[in-house]
Amino acid sequence: KNEVEQSPQNLTAQEGEFITINCSYSVGISALHWLQQHPGGGIVSLFMLSSGKKKHGRLIATINIQEKHSSLHITASHPRDSAVYICAVYHNNDMRFGAGTRLTVKP
Amino acid sequence: GAVVSQHPSRVICKSGTSVKIECRSLDFQATTMFWYRQFPKQSLMLMATSNEGSKATYEQGVEKDKFLINHASLTLSTLTVTSAHPEDSSFYICSASPFDGYEQYFGPGTRLTVT
Numbered sequence: 079k080n081e082v083e084q085s086p087q088n089l090t091a092q093e094g095e096f097i098t099i100n101c102s103y104s105v106g107i108s109a110l111h112w113l114q115q116h117p118g119g120g121i122v123s124l125f126m127l128s129s130g131k132k133k134h135g136r137l138i139a140t141i142n143i144q145e146k147h148s149s150l151h152i153t154a155s156h157p158r159d160s161a162v163y164i165c166a167v168y169h170n171n172d173m174r175f176g177a178g179t180r181l182t183v184k185p
Numbered sequence: 186g187a188v189v190s191q192h193p194s195r196v197i198c199k200s201g202t203s204v205k206i207e208c209r210s211l212d213f214q215a216t217t218m219f220w221y222r223q224f225p226k227q228s229l230m231l232m233a234t235s236n237e238g239s240k241a242t243y244e245q246g247v248e249k250d251k252f253l254i255n256h257a258s259l260t261l262s263t264l265t266v267t268s269a270h271p272e273d274s275s276f277y278i279c280s281a282s283p284f285d286g287y288e289q290y291f292g293p294g295t296r297l298t299v300t
Contacts, residue, residue: 113291119223119276121291164228173219173289175228 101165208279215281
């Protein structure tokens with residue numbers, strides 16, 4: 079079993095829909111990252127959080143430390159949100175990555 | 186702020202040759218740099234961690250003589266793939282951290298194709 083599990087693996091949505099991507103982890107962490115990887119390959123760090131909730135524009139990330147679970151929400155999704163979203167946890171001076179969720183938003 | 190560059194973005198080389206990939210932190214000093222590789226439709230796999238001025242720490246299964254890492258300064262780390270083979274073809278991504286990896290900033294990646 080992977081230490082970081084993401085769901086769903088693939089997600090297709092219509093423009094404007096509310097999107098939720100989930101991440102569960104099984105190790106103790108000091109921080110959790112949500113990363114976005116565009117088709118060209120470049121990775122952007124969206125959020126780093128260790129408790130509660132963060133919001134940036136249409137993106138919201140939440141984390142529940144007790145349940146070892148985090149969610150990434152996208153409101154009013156847009157085709158430019160199409161990318162792979164990766165959950166990564168910082169554990170023992172090391173980052174562990176989820177397999178990623180491939181999001182496609184159709185116009 | 187927190188921009189990391191990689192060069193080259195794409196490289197094609199012949200089997201048996203060596204390829205050097207540079208990773209630079211442009212607006213901060215990177216105490217620690219990380220090198221990852223990513224195969225198609227797979228997640229990132231950490232290859233090695235390097236701290237400025239000291240030898241890199243390689244993950245299990247990564248050949249240190251094949252993947253030479255030099256973290257010569259607080260803004261530059263290089264990965265040299267020696268005697269490249271087609272199975273080394275992959276997407277190589279670096280990240281840089283101003284601390285010990287708690288916060289990482291990723292480079293745009295280098296796509297290596299070995300023919």
